[in-house]
Amino acid sequence: MKFEQRVQVRILGAQRPYSYSWWFEPAAGVMPLQVGDRVELPPNQVQEEGSSGTVVAVGTSYKGELKSIVRKIEDAYEREDDLWAGFGEGDYV
Template sequence: MIIQQTVQVRFLGSDRLYSYAYDWDTNAGDRALEVGDRVEVPPNFVQEEGGSGVVEVLGSLYDGPMAKIVRRIPE
């Protein structure tokens, strides 16, 4: 089963949090994101080649469209 999770990500050198969606597949042995996980995000208007950040908050009050996290970065 695919479950969509929303999280807030902080990028290196930034004080702002950005909301992203993350789809994880329980049938594939994936797990939900946790605070402290490093993630890769897709390109956007600030980071033309994508980038990485750290999950700081689980959930989000933002209700607009969200980009999806590309993947969790292994430790």
């Protein structure tokens, strides 16, 4: 079963955090995000290739529709393969 988590993400150079959704499925090993997690964000009208940011809050007061986070960016010590693992994959390639 998938669950939606709503978080606020700080994007480098942005004046304020932006709200996004994260779909996770514990049974498949995809866990909820935590403050401090780095994430890959989908493209938008400003960043045509997408961008990345850091989760600064779990939950948001925004009630509208949200774009979904593409993936959590794993820390180097959590990866077993190379630095670019997962790059060029996913819905926005």
